[in-house]
Amino acid sequence: MNRWVLLASVLLPSFLHAAPVVSVPEWRYTIRPGDTLIGIGRSYLVNPGDWGRLQRLNHVINPYRLIPGTSLRIPLALLRQQPAPARVISVSGQVSASQPGASATELTAGAALSAGISVLTRNGSAVIEFADGSRLTLQPNSSLRLDTLSVYAGGGMVDTRVRLQQGRAELKANTRKQPGSRLQVITPSAVAAVRGTVFRVSADESAMREETLEGQVGVEAASEEVLVSQAQGTLAETGKPPRPPVALLAAPDVSGLPAKLDRYPLRFALPELKGAESWSGQISPDASFSDILQDRESKGPVLAFADLPDGKYFLRLRGVDGLGLYGLDSLHAFEVDAHPFPPILGYLAQDARVRLAQPVLDWTQSQEASRYRVQLARDASFANLLIDEVLDGTRFQPAALKxxxxxxxxxxxxxxxERGPYTDVRRFSYKPAPGAPDLSGSSIQIGEDSVRIELPALPAGQQYETIFAKDADLKQIVWQGRPDGVKLSLPRPEAGMYSLGARVIEADGTSGPYSKQSIEVPRKPWWPYFLLLMPLFLL
Structure with missing residues (x-):
């Protein structure tokens, strides 16, 4: 089908059923009281004398007597045409524009864009308004060329054709409801012609995707066209006709998303959505999303965004189906309150066990901080605070803990x-190191060949470390070790004074101080030897 014929029929919905398909693109002019063909020719035609061609085309008997309210078919080729530059409404982030053969320049709000200009978004977006009030939001990482920007018949008809070479665009077409206006989005794979008001188009080297949010859009590829109605989408792969329209994924349920975030990255746990194979999320300071600050996609259960200034924002969330079509939008309002950044807590790790009654709590210096607020509690909710102090430094040592x-x-x-968010809560436990054991209940037996010692019983998880030494300072060690239990047996040493040292070792290796006890090893009695020798004296 001739594309101009398609567009003429698409963009004149009031005549879709009444008029036959024409061979050239045309404008339908509504006759007003006092109109004549001669006057219409003077007002709108390149050559005013072509009014006679209008008379023949429309089978008008009397060029001076036209019926008000009826329509007059006027071929576009006869209409007076003039450029209709587009206007940049807003720019966010890195966006540039370039004329053919010229270097790119930064795009700014308020700039006029003529046909032939290309617009490239990197980490940014731009809103462009056309002569009939249609608005196109060029999404991040996209490339757009303005092919045709014209008005016909003194503004009676607007012709807008843009070429989306890469990326995504969202359009609100003909918001002023101007009769005869037409908007066409051309991609490497297909063409989208407006029959509605709100739709999305995305393009890459292999395919074009179109999603209609309001009204109806005609998508043509490989000489075939499909009409995509509200809440439907289609995929057109390069060289192939568009696929039959399919229903877009439903708007996700965002009621469970957080209303306030105070940690980076900003994380949103994604809801369940039937048919969603991935997710698209955008953040903007306004609900119209004319200023897109961040754009993220995720195949996992969480969507994460980077640093944002404190303030109020909107998240626009969509599910993405197996064809890569974006579903219907859900908006979620939220607030960021993450500044000044919290410091990083120091050496005392999560679930650490400390043995000192006054452990050191320390943290790093935060660039945004001039002071710090430290809190210590016995409960994770901090309902019962033990300490709540504001400090200039990065170190705090509490009074002796229980x-x-x-x-x-x-x-x-x-x-x-202004106080920022707290760090994640750290938990630790204080358990004093074991004390010196009481050895008064020890049992010491000095036998003929051994010294047997039984120490007092210990709680589960503890054991003794013992030293048997010749001196009170436990330096001249005779034996040292950890007995299996509380009993140990040592070879009987030479007669003399000895010291027994014992300390408690806990399961984590923490040891207490030594307790000491003196042990005297007596000389062995001489008379058993005398009895052995007595028979010799009797010989």
Whole structure:
């Protein structure tokens, strides 16, 4: 089908059923009181004398007597035409524009764009308005060329044709409801012609995807056309006709997403959505998404975004189906309150066990902080605070703690006095090191050939480390080790004074101080030897 014929029929919906298909693109002019063909020729035609061609085409008997309210077919080739530059409404991030053969320049809001200009978004977006009020939002990482920007008949008809070479665009077409206006989006794979008001188009080297949000859009490829109605989409692969329209994924349920975030990266746990194989999320400071700050996609269960200034934002969330078609939008309002950044907590790791009654709590210096607020509690909810202090430094040592479990956190305070979010909560436990054991209940037996020692019983998870030495300072060691249990047997040493040292070792290797006990090893009695020798004296 001739594309111009298609567009003429597409863009004149009031005549879709009444008029036959014409061979050339044309404009339908509605007759007003007092109109004549001669006057219409003077007002709208390149050659005013071509009014006679209009008379023959429309089978008008009297060029001076036209019926108000009826329509007059006027071929576009006869109409007076003039350029209709587009206007840049807003720019966010890195966006550039270039004329053919010229270097790219930064695109700014308010700039006029003429036909032939290309617009490239990198980490940014731009909103462009055309002569009939249609608006195109060029998404990040996209390339667009403005092919035709014209008005006919003194503004009676607007002709807009753009070429999306790569990336994504969202369009609100003919918002002023101007009769006869037409908008066409050309991609390497297919052409989308407006029959509605709101739709999306994406393009890459292999395919074009179109999603209609309101109204109806005609998509043509490989000489075949499909009409894509509201909440439908289609895929047109290069060299192939468009696929039959399919229903877009439903808008996801965002009721469970957080309303306030104070940690980076900003993380949104994605809801369940039937048919979704991946997700698309965008953040903007306004619900119209004319200013797209961040654009992310995810195949996992979480969508994460980078640093944003504190403030209020909107998340636009869509599911993506197996064809790569984006589903219907859901908007979620949220607030970021993550500044000043919290510091990084120091050496005391999560679930650490400390043995000192006054452990050191330390943290790094935060660039945004002038002071810090530190809190210590016995519960994870910090309902019962033991410590809540504002400090200038990055180190704090509490008063002596009681044995048990503790929780602590730190927040930065900037120069204006604003406190940022707290760090993640750290938990630690304080358990004093074991004390010196009481050896008064020890049993010591010195036998003929051994010294047997039985120490007092210990709780489960503890054991003794013992030293048997010749001196009170336990330096001249005779034996040292960890007995299996509380009993040990040593070879009987020479007679003399000895010291027994014992300390408790816990399962994590923590040891307490030694307790000491003196042990005297007596000389062995001489008379058994005399009895052995007595028979010799009797000989």
């Amino acid at each position: 044995e048990g479990e503790y929780y602590w956190r730190v927040a930065s305070i900037d120069s204006s006095g």
